[in-house]
Amino acid sequence: MQAQIRTKLQSNLQNGRKAFAVLLDPDKVELASFPFMLAESVRYGVDFFFVGGSLITRYASDEIIAAIHRHTNIPAILFPGNSLHIEPSADAILLLSLISGRNPELLIGQHVIAAPLLKKSKLEILPTGYMLIESGRATTVSYISNTTPIPHDKPGVAACTAMAGELLGLQIMYLDAGSGAQKPVSAEMIAAVRQAVDTPIIVGGGINSVEKAQAALEAGADVVVVGNGIEKNPDLLPEIAQVVRSFNEKIIA
Secondary structure, rough: OHHHHHHHHHHHHHHOOOOOEEOOOOOOOOOOOHHHHHHHHHOOOOOOOEEOOOOOOOOOOHHHHHHHHHOOOOOOOEOOOHHHHHHOOOOEEEEEEEEEOHHHHHHHHHHHHHHHHHHHHHOOEEEEEEEEEEOOOOOHHHHHHOOOOOOOOOHHHHHHHHHHHHHOOOOOEEEEEOOOOOOOOHHHHHHHHHHHHHOOEEEEEOOOOOOHHHHHEEEHHOEEEOOOHHHHHHHHHHHHHHHHHHHHHHHHH
């Protein structure tokens, strides 16, 4: 099993490069028009597709991943809500440990159930510290996970949580305000986590404008994730792709 995606994330971190991930909720992807969206993603330089969500009522992950592989060379990475959401045809999986909460099922329980399948699969395993951040409203992930998010104005709590995750061996930190968040993870919190850990940092939830994406990147996010925002405003895909591209061009210059 080659660590291609982990190596890319680490290389990006070391070189100061940023990346753009599009989150695909299987319940919301329209397969008929999906090839057009994939073509736009290739055109504008999307780096990763995250496939999954907290609650999936229509299992279409296999079809979505097959379409990604058919139309693009962009990695399809599972973003699972539980062990039932594992699809071996993906390229990798964010093996999420919900370190912001105290629900043992999402800290280790679901992982025990999934371990034999993951061990036999060809998926690249990306051990990830998943941190749910309060966003101004109750989100599906907070309800389904039965956990309390880290308060929006407590960057020190987030920093220490990420630090503990890194010391436990987690290789990526994911700060998520949740789908449809009223406010994204604050720049102050991202910066505090960036100072606390040496792992790549993924930030998602509530990034529905160029300004919010720019703020997250400048604060220290290595990957910005957009899902719900693109569903509501397709123009957001090229706009945020341009923000990431401009940031990387400055690094090269």
